[in-house]
Amino acid sequence: MNGKPLVSIISAGMSKFGKHEGLLAREIFSQAASEAFSRCPKLEPKKDIKAMFIGHMGEAYEHQGHTGSVIADWAGLTGIPATRTEAACASSGAALRSGIYAVLSGLADVVVVGGVEKMTHRTTAEVTEYLAMASDYPFEQWHGITFPGLFALMATAHMHLYGTTEQQIALVAVKNHYHGSLNPKAYLQKEITLETAMASRYVAWPLKLYDCSLITDGASCIILTKPELAAKYTDQPVHIFGSGQASDTIGLYQRKSLTSLNATKLAAKTAYDMAQITPKQVNLAEVHDCFTFAELMAYEDLGFCKIGESGKFIESGETRLGGRIPVNTSGGLKAKGHPVGATGTAQVYEMYLQLTGQAGKRQVKDAEVGLTHNIGGSGATAVVHVYRSAQ
């Protein structure tokens, strides 16, 4: 691995994921910020923090845009430069990337990145409509397809090309629910059996209820600084060694492949090259399982297994806690929950806990190199980061 980190994480916070009845997004974010600030007593937030990027996907949920300044104000940081970043479900992955640019620019030594979404007060129909805005309006939404349908098309193509089965896809849910059962901040902290997952109703064939991530309220918050300043704030920084972001066509219909996300491959190549590692060196990963099938596709696009072999790879148990490369130890979007704007930096929160040995019952032993993978929409955005513990 490259000897020089890009930036260092000096603290992190996350609200409980689930239902926060009666709270506004700004209030949920303040819980995440409060944890991040209290974990880092040497930080003087109002004095030290020079910029903020907040991932927030949908202004329709609370009829509230201009979220950067709202969040900055409620986090006690009124006055600082604060910008909302939006790249669908990769909104806070993009916030992290923007925060890295800011730290490296030399204009902002300490930067907060994070994300938030308040979703559960809306009906499922409303949420489905708001999420669909991340697909192509004239050529996808307008014709009635929404995200379960788009990912079902990808899953179907993969089943056809490689013989992947519904059971293999459902195993992602079983694994992630197991991991979620060990995470006190996860929305669903209960194990499920393969039989339960397979017996759940179809949402969009072959994807069933247990193949879909959860409509969730939540927020996450990460504090970044230059590697040479990290020791001023903490004895336990986590360093970011690789950062990649890439885009693709908004419409699935424009792509060469339905079974692979080119944006993931591009972002991963950039991140791996920057960190000077190969996929084999990754000890654990948080990947974007908005639908269970998306996790299988991520295994392949990130190089954790060969193309077409992700079905067998989940069966092998290698991505379960105790396996060679545990994936989504947090429970993932499937069990931890998916408050869309908060998801990217919530993945970073899990990586921070794991690489500082604070992940409790779901701690990965000897974890040193981690990876996060956050996608927007059906893959028109992908953001990949590579981390290493300071130990």
Added chain:
Amino acid sequence: MNGKPLVSIISAGMSKFGKHEGLLAREIFSQAASEAFSRCPKLEPKKDIKAMFIGHMGEAYEHQGHTGSVIADWAGLTGIPATRTEAACASSGAALRSGIYAVLSGLADVVVVGGVEKMTHRTTAEVTEYLAMASDYPFEQWHGITFPGLFALMATAHMHLYGTTEQQIALVAVKNHYHGSLNPKAYLQKEITLETAMASRYVAWPLKLYDCSLITDGASCIILTKPELAAKYTDQPVHIFGSGQASDTIGLYQRKSLTSLNATKLAAKTAYDMAQITPKQVNLAEVHDCFTFAELMAYEDLGFCKIGESGKFIESGETRLGGRIPVNTSGGLKAKGHPVGATGTAQVYEMYLQLTGQAGKRQVKDAEVGLTHNIGGSGATAVVHVYRSAQ
């Protein structure tokens, strides 16, 4: 002025502002990108451009979010990191700031920043509702106040404190319509008299129809690079010497002053300090005249005149073409138009034309130092940049 620029502008493009019936935002943006690319024949967009930030305020207009990747694809840049930035009407001011971070980071030598909005296909009621999302939902929007009302409160307070008159406020419209009459890309290219402005109907007392900016379709696009690389692409770069962004409370009701925007003052101080200039050294400016009164407030907060004296300052003619510091030579939001996401970088486009001597009939003679000022909402975001021509 500081000897070393932060970044350099090597090209710029802007669509006509006005009504673009039957076009999507992405198609309007491609007009702006096409101009920027063709102005800079030495640039190979697909090869050279490494990141994109797109200001886009409202996903409701076209039921389309995830705009970064949509715009990147339609500009022929599929694959590059592309992020939407949103800070209300300062969305593309925030894109510029994010682009500067990216160039300075060393991770992206050439970066496109821009913005777009497609608004005119919606009814005035819809646009008013969508824009209102940039104010505080629970304590402003919900009670029925929208932006004309918020700026009217500020104007009223200024009239009460300083004796500013409705005529003085209306003179901003007269000046900006004159400037717009000289800009072939402005939405309204017609002069108006003070009598016409004063006789227009009230929208929110004391603001009348001619005190309000225009619901507009349009896009703008700027290409940035490191100063040391600028000569590779152009003989006529424009350098950015100062960059400031700041936030404030989302709600007007939480602020100490109704007649001054603290975010503008903070952002301006940062930009002036970085550029090592005083307001007296500014030769021309594009300021955020979403309502005519906002331009008067900007004169004071940017230090162009003393606090409370902006009414007399507009009367003096100093901010008209031919005066000491022409303001909004493009026509401003008032006459050029205000496609909200595009406005911040459209101000930069005007600065680029002026400081490279390409502003035609509205060219400011011997213009050397320029300033742009872009605000979001009622001032919860402000972005200020300082420019100098390379000559």
